[in-house]
Amino acid sequence: MKIPRLLQGRRGPVLSIFLLLLITASVAYWQLRPSAPSTPATGAAASMLEALQDSTEPWQTNRRDLSVLMGDLRGATIASAALGKDAVYVNLHDGLRYWVPDQSGRVAGLLLDHYAQGSGELFPLAMFQTDAEKPFYMVLLPYSPIALLLIGAAVFFAMKTRSFEVQRKGSGVTFADVIGAAEAKQALRDVTAYLRDPAAYARLGARPPKGVLLTGEPGTGKTQLAKALASESNASFIQVTGSDFSSMYFGVGIQKVKALFRTARKQAPCIIFIDEIDGIGKRSEQTRSSDAESNRIINQFLAEMDGFDGAAGVLVLGATNFPNSLDPALVREGRFDRSIAVGLPGLDDREALFRLYAGKITAAAGLDFPQLARNTVGLTPAAIAYIVNHAALLAARSGAKQVDMAHFVDAVETCRIGEQPSGVTPMSATDRKRIAVHEAGHALVAAALNVGRVEKVTILPRGQALGVTLVTPVEDKRLHMYSELRNRIQMLLAGRGAEQLYFHEVSSGAGQDLQEASKIALSMVGALGMGPRGSLLSLQAVRDAHLDSDPREALEAADELLQQLNQECLALLQRLKPALDHITERLLAVETVPGEEVLAAIERLPAQHHEASVSSIIGHALNSIDRVAASAMDSTDSFELSPMVSSEPEDDGPTRL
Known part of the structure; x- marks a missing residue:
């Protein structure tokens, strides 16, 4: 049976809300249910109680002290009385009504003692709004703010640690949809075979990889490769980011890590894709409380990766632009067994990318895609997608019906050297x-x-x-x-x-x-x-x-x-x-x-x-070559020198610049 969209990935919060509504309905039914008929009370006491329930104002206007009450007791002038929680209400034979404050309950005690020791005919005595007559929820009412706070905290914690959204049986993207990255796709073939049949590896005693790390420049298609791997492997797919495990509340990040791997085991075969995995960071000296929490999150992540069986059908796939920022214990063998570099697209790949994205817009016939590919050396697939989209924007701005080669050339120049500003102040x-x-x-x-x-x-x-x-x-x-x-x-x-x-x-x-x-x-x-x-x-x-x-x-x-x-x-x-x-x-x-x-x-x-x-x-x-000029030029020139030499060494050897 297909799970409703509302419940997908949200079972914890939905069950908590359902339980809260069930408790509320039970309390309402308990209070509003019809009670068994009872014999109505009669006499002076009953009449006094009815009058008190309607309004206590006739008594509140006449306040007396204990001496008046004791005098009326000795003089037998009391027609009826009622004991309240913090007052004693009295009716006299001549129709006068008054009340005596009783915050400590001692006045009621004296009245009852005198009432018990009295002889002759006793006046009617009733109980009005005492603790024994209160509903049970009235006792809990003073504590309701604390209870509501605890319930709210429980619901919030359940929502923060809810199960992650799972895309079952692939993501709809295949390797054929990912243009370029041929080396990375070839390296992922073994992972695909393992996820399709993990038991075959277990029978041979081979230990399948638990984790694969994708590295490369931003925009090279690491996320698309992860989605394609899930589709090719016919596996469930969970996508998170490294920052998802951070929280201002203590312990929430650790619970998220546990919930992530628990969900993945239930959905095996499953791929856990952690984009920007460098957001988890490195363990550091605990100089601040935030450092201690970050260290616990990393330790829990390492424990979870060591805890599941290699044949369980769970693979952790990480992607990062900064592999040097990862904790060495995280990327060691046995956790992330393989590191795959996703490089920039080559000449043929760039041409195919231009043809792919140009097919999604109203492009003119006869576009020189090979020339565009030659003029975009060193650009990523994301940059090429931006160029095609910007060319369409330029065509729409000029009122053209089709996107022609001139728009593409202008878009390439904009990507490399920036937008041509309008309204620039003329120079001298x-x-x-x-x-x-x-x-x-x-x-x-x-x-x-x-x-x-x-x-x-x-x-x-x-x-x-x-x-x-x-x-x-x-x-x-x-x-x-x-x-x-x-x-x-x-x-x-x-x-x-x-x-x-x-x-x-x-x-x-x-x-x-x-x-x-x-x-x-x-x-x-x-x-x-x-x-x-x-x-x-x-x-x-x-x-x-x-x-x-x-x-x-x-x-x-x-x-x-x-x-x-x-x-x-x-x-x-x-x-x-x-x-x-x-x-x-x-x-x-x-x-x-x-x-x-x-x-x-x-x-x-x-x-x-x-x-x-x-x-x-x-x-x-x-x-005079080192003299500094007092010139009006306060801007700098920009050049596209791709690939640019970096002051930091690359991961795949000192020869890659």
Whole structure:
């Protein structure tokens, strides 16, 4: 029988609410049920009780003290009386009504003693609103706020520790729907076979994997691979995130971990997919109470992974962009047995992705998908999906009926170099020329050193940059040579060098360039053994060994490398001076120059310009290269240099940059 949608993953809260409603209905029935008929009371006492139940005001207006009551007792003038919880009500023979306060109950005690010792005819005495006549819930009424608080806390705790939502028998996504990631899909084939028939592994004595870790850059499709694995394995699928186990209430996170694995065992074969598993974190010294709770959550997670049998049909699949942030005890063998890197899509994969997403919009016929794939080297599937969607938005903005190639090209440029802002304040002629010189220097050095394909150069603002040189890689590369990294640094320094060559001072527009160049230089010196002094020591290894190190030597070596490359860049710019003049004039005239024109300007250079050396640089440029300019340029240029060298080593070896 199919479980109603309301109850899926919510059985705990629903049962708690149902139980609460059942108790409420039982109490209501107990109080409202018809009682057995009783013989009505008669006489003065009954009449007095009826009058008191209607209103006690006739008695409350006449307050007397104990002496009056005792006098009436001795004088036998009392017609009837009633004992209440905190008062004694009296009717006299002459019709007078009054009351005597009795907070402690002593007045009622004296009255009863005198009543018991009296002789002759006794006056009627009744009981009015005493504890014996109260319903049982009136006794509990003062404690109702505490009871309601406890019930609310129990319901809240049940909702916080409720069972996780389970997608039974797959997620609807298969490996065929995931374009690219061929290596990752091949590595998941063994996992698929295990989930389909875990008993076969148990018969052979093989221990199937308990956990698989997916690593890679954001947007490479790790979540889609997890969903596809569930469908291919015909297994149930539970998707959570690392932050789901965090809570401001003590102990809730541990209960969530227990509930997660308990649900997975019931739904076996089942895949527990924990996205952003680095949110669980690492165990640390318990300097704060939050650290202690985080450590308990990790310990409980480790205990749960060790607790289930390998043939139980439960697999923990984790995904993270920061594998170094995981606790070493979590990713050791026997828990997460396999680590699968999900890489960037290749040329054919990018073309297939463009065809897939273009089929979901109203695209024009004859789109050049191979060209789009070549211009998006280093982009993730998520970025390609954004490009296609942004192209559709651009077409809708312009009122076009179809999304054509121009919209796609503009979307690619927007993804790489930012949106073209509207309503920009016009720049002065001096700033405009400085930007043109800066961008021409980037473009010419990039083309001369074959850093990449120069697509276009523009002095129109894009994003936060006042001008942009778009350089794309010509091929998918995972290895970068020493010469390639040096050329890339020279390209980054070329804008600053061109300003120095023309204006004999630099501006703030090279700030982002220096930052990126410094990252590459520090990586070459501290991690890749490519420093100018020949040092092969890795600073990351020193940090991992928890050794104290002085970074001044590495910083000095990186600065020395940057100074050498800056001189080489200035020498190259001096040789390219005629082409630099031409591209600068063209930028000032038309604002945007295609990459083909940059290459043509270099080809037209005379042969003697290619043979110049560093000594041909004018001395004034070298002497004042470190001066800081007071320029109006407060923005920085943005360049797409994918894949960018990271200062931190990658997981799959020191050769991947």
